[in-house]
Amino acid sequence: MTSYLVRRFFLMLLTLIGMSIVIFLLLRLMPGNIADIMFDSAGFVDPAEKAALEKELGLDLPIPVQYWEWISALVVGDLGFSYVSEMPAIDELAPRIPITVKLALMALGFSVLFGLPLGVISAVRQDTMLDYVLRVISLSGLSLPSFWLALLILMAFVTYLGEIPIYTDPPDNLWDELLLYTIPAAAVGFRTSAIIMRLTRSSMLEVLRQDYIRTARSKGATDNSVNYYHALKNAVLPVTTIIGFEAAFLIGGLIITETVFNIPGVAHFLVEAILMRDYPIVQNLVMFIAVVVVLINFIVDLLYAVLDPRIKYAD
Amino acid sequence: MAATIDHDAELAKAGAGVEGKWGAFLYFCRRYPLGAAGGVISLLFVLAAIFADVIAPHDPLATNAAASLSAPDQSFVMGADMMGRDVYSRIIHGARISLAVGIGSTLLGGLLGVIIGLMSGYLLGWFDLVMQRIIDIMQALPLLVMALVMAASLGPSLENTIIAISIPLIPQVARVIRSNTLSLREMPFVEAAQALGMSEFRIAIRHILPNTMAPFIVLATAQLSSAILTEASLSFLGLGIPEPHPSWGRMLSESAAEYVRTAPWLVIFPGIAISLAVFGTNLLGDAIRDLLDPRQRN
Amino acid sequence: MVDTVNENIASDTGAEPVAVPQDTILEVDRLQTYFYTRGGIVKAVDDVSFQLGRGETLGIVGESGCGKSITALSILRLVPSPPGRIIGGEVRLEGRNLLDCDEDEMRDIRGNEISMIFQEPMTSLNPVITIGRQIGEALILHQGMSQNEAMEKAIEMLALVRIPEPQQRVKEYPHQLSGGMRQRVMIAMALSCNPKVLIADEPTTALDVTIQAQILELIVELKEKLGTAVILITHDLGVVAETTQRVVVMYAGKKVEEAEVLDLFQNPMHPYTQGLLSSIPSLGILSGDSSQVEERLTEIPGMVPALNDLPVGCAFAPRCPYADDQCIAAYPPYEERSSGHWAACWHSDKLGGRTHG
Numbered sequence: 001m002t003s004y005l006v007r008r009f010f011l012m013l014l015t016l017i018g019m020s021i022v023i024f025l026l027l028r029l030m031p032g033n034i035a036d037i038m039f040d041s042a043g044f045v046d047p048a049e050k051a052a053l054e055k056e057l058g059l060d061l062p063i064p065v066q067y068w069e070w071i072s073a074l075v076v077g078d079l080g081f082s083y084v085s086e087m088p089a090i091d092e093l094a095p096r097i098p099i100t101v102k103l104a105l106m107a108l109g110f111s112v113l114f115g116l117p118l119g120v121i122s123a124v125r126q127d128t129m130l131d132y133v134l135r136v137i138s139l140s141g142l143s144l145p146s147f148w149l150a151l152l153i154l155m156a157f158v159t160y161l162g163e164i165p166i167y168t169d170p171p172d173n174l175w176d177e178l179l180l181y182t183i184p185a186a187a188v189g190f191r192t193s194a195i196i197m198r199l200t201r202s203s204m205l206e207v208l209r210q211d212y213i214r215t216a217r218s219k220g221a222t223d224n225s226v227n228y229y230h231a232l233k234n235a236v237l238p239v240t241t242i243i244g245f246e247a248a249f250l251i252g253g254l255i256i257t258e259t260v261f262n263i264p265g266v267a268h269f270l271v272e273a274i275l276m277r278d279y280p281i282v283q284n285l286v287m288f289i290a291v292v293v294v295l296i297n298f299i300v301d302l303l304y305a306v307l308d309p310r311i312k313y314a315d
Numbered sequence: 316m317a318a319t320i321d322h323d324a325e326l327a328k329a330g331a332g333v334e335g336k337w338g339a340f341l342y343f344c345r346r347y348p349l350g351a352a353g354g355v356i357s358l359l360f361v362l363a364a365i366f367a368d369v370i371a372p373h374d375p376l377a378t379n380a381a382a383s384l385s386a387p388d389q390s391f392v393m394g395a396d397m398m399g400r401d402v403y404s405r406i407i408h409g410a411r412i413s414l415a416v417g418i419g420s421t422l423l424g425g426l427l428g429v430i431i432g433l434m435s436g437y438l439l440g441w442f443d444l445v446m447q448r449i450i451d452i453m454q455a456l457p458l459l460v461m462a463l464v465m466a467a468s469l470g471p472s473l474e475n476t477i478i479a480i481s482i483p484l485i486p487q488v489a490r491v492i493r494s495n496t497l498s499l500r501e502m503p504f505v506e507a508a509q510a511l512g513m514s515e516f517r518i519a520i521r522h523i524l525p526n527t528m529a530p531f532i533v534l535a536t537a538q539l540s541s542a543i544l545t546e547a548s549l550s551f552l553g554l555g556i557p558e559p560h561p562s563w564g565r566m567l568s569e570s571a572a573e574y575v576r577t578a579p580w581l582v583i584f585p586g587i588a589i590s591l592a593v594f595g596t597n598l599l600g601d602a603i604r605d606l607l608d609p610r611q612r613n
Numbered sequence: 614m615v616d617t618v619n620e621n622i623a624s625d626t627g628a629e630p631v632a633v634p635q636d637t638i639l640e641v642d643r644l645q646t647y648f649y650t651r652g653g654i655v656k657a658v659d660d661v662s663f664q665l666g667r668g669e670t671l672g673i674v675g676e677s678g679c680g681k682s683i684t685a686l687s688i689l690r691l692v693p694s695p696p697g698r699i700i701g702g703e704v705r706l707e708g709r710n711l712l713d714c715d716e717d718e719m720r721d722i723r724g725n726e727i728s729m730i731f732q733e734p735m736t737s738l739n740p741v742i743t744i745g746r747q748i749g750e751a752l753i754l755h756q757g758m759s760q761n762e763a764m765e766k767a768i769e770m771l772a773l774v775r776i777p778e779p780q781q782r783v784k785e786y787p788h789q790l791s792g793g794m795r796q797r798v799m800i801a802m803a804l805s806c807n808p809k810v811l812i813a814d815e816p817t818t819a820l821d822v823t824i825q826a827q828i829l830e831l832i833v834e835l836k837e838k839l840g841t842a843v844i845l846i847t848h849d850l851g852v853v854a855e856t857t858q859r860v861v862v863m864y865a866g867k868k869v870e871e872a873e874v875l876d877l878f879q880n881p882m883h884p885y886t887q888g889l890l891s892s893i894p895s896l897g898i899l900s901g902d903s904s905q906v907e908e909r910l911t912e913i914p915g916m917v918p919a920l921n922d923l924p925v926g927c928a929f930a931p932r933c934p935y936a937d938d939q940c941i942a943a944y945p946p947y948e949e950r951s952s953g954h955w956a957a958c959w960h961s962d963k964l965g966g967r968t969h970g
Contacts, residue, residue: 011451018452026468135349139601143594145544147551148567148586155575155582211736217691218731219724219751219802233741252457256548270460271552274467286464290455309786310740326649 008301012294019290020074023283024067057083070283080280084273089280093266093288100258100265103181103188104250110189111196112243118193119200120235124227126205134197141194146253150187150260184261188253192246199242203235210234237308244300248293343606350602356595364410373401375408375561384578394580396566402580405561406588412562413592416477417543424481424542425535428488433527435489436496437519443493450486458483458541459548466549471557480545484538491534495527529607536600540593547589563589638842639665639688639727639810644702646680646687649695653921657683657697659866665810670836670843672857672874674850674889676917680866681846682732685812688844689727690719706810725755728803732815734795738787744771745783748802755806770801774831793824800831807839814846829856850889854878862886865928866920868947872954882956882964884933888913927959935960 054060058069073080079089122134171177207213208231216230251267258268266285273281305311344351363370372392379399387394393402431450435443453461465479499505500523508518549555550564558565566585574581646658657680665671673681686692688704690711704711706726711719728751731737739747748770749763758766764783771779774797787795796816803811813832817825833856836843845857853860853874860877862870862885870883881887892912915932918924926943930936939959947957958964 011448014448015451015455018448019455022452023464026464029468132349135601139594139597140590143540143544143597144590145547145551145564145567145586145593147548148582148589151567151575151582151586155579158576211731211733212739214691215731215737215799215802216739216750217723218689218729220720220722220754221724221750222720222754225750230739230742234739237741249457252459255459255463256551259552271463271554274463275553282464286456286460289457289460293455293457308741310788326654 008298012298015294016287016290020071020283020287021067023286023290024070025063027277027279027283028063028066070280074284074287079284082273082281083278084276084281089284092269092281093285096264096266096269097288099263100251100254100267102177103185103254103258103263103265104247106178106181106185107189107192107250107253108243108247110186111192111246113193114189115193115196116200116236116239119197119239120204120227120232122197123201123204123208123235124223135201138194138197138201141190142198144190145256146187146191147256147260149190150184150257153183153187154260181263184257184263188250188257191253192250195246196239196243200235200239203238204231207231207235237304240303240307241300244296244303248289248296251289251292343602347602347605349598350605353595353598353600353602356591357599360410360592360595361414363407364414367408367411371401371404371407373404375400375405376559377401384581386578387580393584394578396578396581400561402566402584405566406563406584409561409563409566409585409588410592412473412556412560413543413546413589415473416480416546416556417539417596419477420480420484420542420546421535421539423477424484424538425488425531427481428485429492429524429527429531431485432489432492433496433519433524436493437500437515437523446489450489453483453486456483459545462545462549463552463554466554471554473556473560476546476549476555479549480542484542487538488531488534491530492527495530496523499523499526533600533604533607536596536603540596540600543596544589544593636667637664638667638707639844640703640705641684641688642703642705644684644687644699644704646683646692646697646699648697650921652919655920656866656923657920658687660702661863661866661868662702663861663868663871665842665844667809668836668840668842669859670833670845670857672853672860673844673846673863674848674853674860675863676848678917678920679863680920681863682814684863685729685814685844685846688812689723689729690714691723691729721755724751724803724808725806726808727810727812728806728808730796730799730803730811730813730816733819734792734799735819737799738795740787743784743786744790744798748783748798748805751802751806766805767801770805771798773804773835774798774801776801792820793828796820796824796828797831800828800835804835804839804841808841810844811836811841812844812846815848816845817852818847818849825852832856850878862889865918865923867928867957869929869958870954870956872956876951876954880951880954882950882954882961883929883958884935884960884964885913885929886956887964888932927957935963 051060058066061069070080077090079093081087082089082092085092118134118138122131122138125131171180204227208227213226213230216226221230254265254267255271257263258265259271262268266288270282270285272278273285372390377400379395381399383395383397383399385391385395385399391401391403393406395401396405431446435446456464461483462479465482466476469475469479496519505518505522508522513521546555546562547564547567550562551568553565553568556562556565563585567582567589640662641664642662644658644661645656648655648657659680661680661684663671663673673684675681683692683697687699688711690699692699699712702712706722711722714722738744745764745767748767749758749760752758752763752766753760768779768783771782776782776794776797782790787798790798800816811832816832817828820828829852832843832845835841843856845852847853857874860870860872860874861868862877862883864883864885870877870881870886872880872882877886878890881890913932918928918931924930924941926939926941927933927936927945930940933940935958937959945957945959947955949955950961
């Protein structure tokens with residue numbers, strides 16, 4: 001077990017180092033930097049001033065040196081300064097992270113709550129009318145773009161309630177906050193719940209064909225026992241993986257939803273920072289996302305070992 | 316319980332007596348009604364893209380100040396946008412972009428993924444080790460985040476959008492092809508080919524590659540719909556197809572939240588176009604998976 | 614072991630000249646199970662009848678795909694549907710037709726009055742549920758035991774099937790056991806409610822040869838101990854010779870021959886049975902005919918016909934050395950050729966006494 005953990009840790013570290021190089025190079029490949037954008041919007045270009053700004057931000061240094069400066073600072077927890085606000089990047093990011101995390105958790109809760117049971121029902125009632133309806137709903141979840149869904153929800157609010165529930169000021173208390181996040185979380189969670197539902201269904205169908213299901217029936221087990229005990233206990237294993245995976249990937253859906261609902265979370269902030277070439281924000285934020293993804297995958301692997309008696313990370 | 320069994324009805328349900336291509340087609344439609352519906356939607360989507368010039372009543376790029384934000388009427392069946400461009404014509408032409416990006420990035424990502432997966436699974440050794448780590452890195456970011464950064468770094472254009480979306484599609488394909496290759500190379504027919512002295516390259520291309528195509532097609536149809544959706548998202552965020560091209564996502568982005576109140580047709584119709592196209596490809600993809608994936612068969 | 618069984622056969626045959634014992638527990642009567650597939654109707658079980666006496670061991674023999682497993686699944690009404698359907702006949706357990714029972718009644722019978730052991734011990738146990746719970750399930754269901762009582766009984770059953778350290782094993786998962794051990798668990802599970810009938814579908818096929826004998830011995834021993842009637846489905850005539858009293862031979866979904874085991878071995882009346890017998894090496898010794906040992910093993914030429922495209926006449930005709938126009942034109946009647954020995958062949962007379970063996 002220990003050697004497994006050590007090995008996993010080094011692989012995670014390797015992945016993250018690779019990620020940092022990829023993201024750093026991609027950002028340096030971008031046409032134009034913050035200096036270009038600022039001077040473009042100012043309407044004139046004085047090469048000397050632009051060079052001075054680039055020098056101040058360290059953009060004139062060779063790329064390996066820039067990379068080294070970023071990483072060596074990152075290791076000691078120094079995220080640098082935002083080019084746009086000139087505030088420490090950590091101060092820009094820190095208040096936004098909890099917002100996105102809350103949204104993501106709500107969306108995930110929503111997805112599991114709907115996706116898992118509906119997937120099981122769909123499989124158990126395979127090829128019935130109910131199954132067809134559930135499959136069409138889950139496919140819509142995969143097909144409706146989350147930003148459109150969000151816009152439709154906004155439209156419904158405008159039409160029937162006359163007001164738009166978008167974020168204006170920080171909510172006063174937790175209850176208001178949860179209320180405010182319900183709709184965006186549902187808009188994002190719909191897709192995830194559809195993914196969970198589809199995987200649960202196909203996993204259940206796969207399991208229901210296994211020999212041990214026939215064995216259970218031959219013992220006289222009831223349909224409920226066969227479906228919800230014998231089959232589900234097995235079928236839920238691959239679903240765990242996808243739930244972990246999707247938990248990390250919810251951030252993708254949140255990029256859009258936070259933008260539409262004007263919620264000041266990190267996902268929304270990422271797009272703004274990319275458009276402004278605010279490197280310290282983008283590279284640190286993308287690294288943060290990568291760390292979360294890698295950690296969640298690791299946790300899911302460990303959880304799998306708990307759920308599946310066949311897996312033991314002995315060595 | 317054995318009283319009334321209609322042999323013919325039971326057989327028809329099971330698909331007996333299916334003959335020829337036409338018969339197989341009809342059977343597919345009967346067995347997978349949702350898939351057939353998806354096929355029809357996908358076909359409409361493709362036809363709209365091919366014959367956009369013939370179908371669209373207006374030039375999708377022609378602006379008309381007088382028609383700015385005009386509601387759906389006889390000349391603008393789906394209304395007009397702020398610059399007075401016909402929404403319907405733009406949606407028809409938008410099918411081209413969606414289809415080009417969808418198919419382009421799925422094929423590009425698929426091709427690279429197949430090459431990497433096949434080489435990884437067949438050569439193993441250091442190549443596989445390095446590739447596995449690279450794939451790990453690529454999978455450490457959500458598709459949209461990866462595509463977002465790629466699109467931003469490449470700059471907005473049709474070609475760059477295709478590349479930006481295709482790269483994050485590679486790891487999934489490479490994984491599936493690699494694991495299939497790993498099991499295939501242990502198969503007796505591969506060992507037989509080796510025993511006959513066939514070259515490794517020839518074995519990989521002639522014997523292993525064709526056998527990985529079924530799972531690849533299943534995956535590629537699923538990726539096609541997510542590529543279309545990702546293009547719409549990127550364009551919505553202003554990082555995909557640049558103006559004035561009529562991309563569906565772009566049509567929704569132009570401060571759409573503002574038009575929710577004043578010009579809902581600008582929100583509703585492009586959204587329906589995206590949803591329908593993705594829904595259709597998803598339905599078709601599901602049916603193809605049921606058909607090709609032997610584990611899903613009864 | 615072979616000797617004792619043979620003695621049993623001999624004494625049974627002596628005491629009861631009629632093949633069907635008076636005290637019948639299970640009767641399968643003109644059973645028909647069809648599969649509706651893209652390729653047409655597959656007559657997996659077509660007009661199959663047999664009786665099982667109390668405490669008797671009946672063998673059902675045939676190649677893979679001849680319908681013997683589907684017959685077993687039909688008895689428990691576990692044929693996967695679609696595509697399978699039981700479309701005719703009766704299965705009577707102590708006179709009660711199981712095909713008329715509703716699902717609830719059927720569940721009371723499964724695992725309680727009729728149990729089944731499957732071919733694949735590696736895949737037939739649920740990988741994420743402990744062995745104890747899997748054995749205990751039937752006890753809780755059918756005997757209303759509590760969880761604790763069921764565990765106690767599960768340990769008892771594991772000891773009965775001679776699994777070492779049953780207290781430990783009961784808490785383990787299937788993957789921690791070998792194939793032979795898992796099949797013992799399957800047996801413990803099947804016998805936990807002391808069923809009247811045990812159906813063993815190729816219980817030893819997937820196991821190592823060395824383990825096969827142990828498992829068979831265990832089934833025979835427990836059958837004697839508990840008085841269970843056993844239907845043993847196999848393609849291995851050696852297994853049949855060692856364990857059963859009466860044999861039904863199936864070919865292409867139909868019953869082609871039925872006889873006392875010794876009678877069948879010495880005097881096969883269907884060319885298919887004869888073919889099966891001459892393709893096993895140990896036969897010479899068993900039939901007491903030493904010349905057989907010297908003879909080369911023969912195989913049955915050709916392949917089992919596709920069940921969705923059976924000929925009008927005898928299904929075995931294309932592979933049969935005795936086939937003539939009559940065989941191709943019409944299906945032979947299933948008749949009693951000698952006392953308690955039934956066969957469906959136009960040429961049974963020519964086969965008598967193994968003169969052509």
